[in-house]
């Protein structure tokens with residue numbers, strides 16, 4: 001069974017999570033697609049699809065939204081997993097619900113909030129200032145939800 005893992009990552013967290021999902025499934029049975037570089041993906045070659053993106057200022061990347069909208073029919077025909085990187089625990093579910101269309105969320109076998117990271121080394125000056133002000137956090141921190149990643153894979157396999 002071949003799985004396409006389609007993602008967009010700003011500072012590398014979602015890419016890291018996509019790789020962790022690939023390892024959990026078995027690398028030989030997955031193909032990773034970074035929407036920054038690859039936009040036209042032939043989903044007919046895959047049995048299952050997993051999509052991930054991250055939240056910045058309340059929204060998921062436009063390229064993830066465009067991929068979901070542009071491939072809606074194919075996505076509804078296959079087992080689907082959705083995941084999201086974000087740091088705000090209290091708003092996480094609300095952000096997830098506005099990130100992915102209702103049709104895909106209700107079709108998906110697994111919907112997971114996979115945590116997030118603040119990576120100050122990769123942020124620009126403005127991003128650092130915003131994160132310091134809004135969250136009070138001043139140093140890099142990682143809150144990747146490893147059990148959520150394992151659950152996603154096991155729900156996809158069920």
Ligand SMILES: Cc1cc2nc3c(=O)[nH]c(=O)nc-3n(C[C@H](O)[C@H](O)[C@H](O)COP(=O)(O)O)c2cc1C
Nearest residue numbers: 009010011012013014054057058086087088116117
């Ligand atoms: C400028 C900026 C804005 C962010 N805004 C939000 C937000 O509105 N809500 C949230 O839950 N997390 C927010 N985050 C946290 C990101 O979702 C988190 O850093 C995530 O791990 C980024 O994943 P990526 O590196 O794959 O893009 C923000 C991070 C940055 C740097």
